[in-house]
Amino acid sequence: MELKESYGAYANLFIRFEKNIHELVRKLEKGLELKELRIENQEYEPYNPIAYSEVLGFEMEVVELKENQEWPGYNYLMAVVTSDSLKEIVNKHMHDLSLWMARYVTVACGITTLVSEANKEIGQSFYRNEKTMKVEINLVGRENSVFSGKSHQT
Template identity: 35%
Template sequence: MQKIFGAEAKVYLNYEGDIHSLAEKLNKKLHIDITIENREDPPYDFTGMCQTLGIEIWLNSSDKEPRYAYELELRTELRIGEFMNGQMHDLSLWLARFITMVCKVETLVLLENDEVVFKIDS
């Protein structure tokens, strides 16, 4: 019997503009539709979200790494079984390279211990 795997990724973005202009750039270059809304819970800032082909995408502000003011996360939907069974593929490195090449935005990927794993300049 074949196993089913899910996927996830987290990439930090070095972008000088606001979250609205970053969402516009990502939407245009990646052919997605991130919509920006106010959060209903603290910190009451802006958050972006999009769903496409069974993938949830979030765009948020971040202060985790200097110069990287935003983070983009994605996860496959219906992933509870895969997550519980350790059957998730991490696409962070691929997504970082893809965003940098297509959108011309510098990206960064961190390990769980916050060690820089991958940094690529546009």
């Protein structure tokens, strides 16, 4: 039997949610079936409130973005990473679960999410159509203009 390398995982997604972080936390706890997210202020400026949870070897943070100039209208960032992954990060042994996580959060919570592409000029937006209960996926430009013909339902 040969030894295999271990891999970690991460996800980064923007969330569009008009209410405060406490309301968002309640929606995430219910939809994702999380026991409890702690809310604290960030340790460093700008001291924004941050929600935090650890579950099944993952650490999750949700932070309010006071001014998101990269993706206007998306006012929260959710970052998820496997715990104790320093070795995997250094060795570039990390799987990007951002697209899957964004779709999952949209399905489970009914929240609009967005994953920025590496070039940060376009992103994929996930939205649950409440009439059809299907998730619609759109390519979005930096100015939030949807590229025509690039919509998909799951």
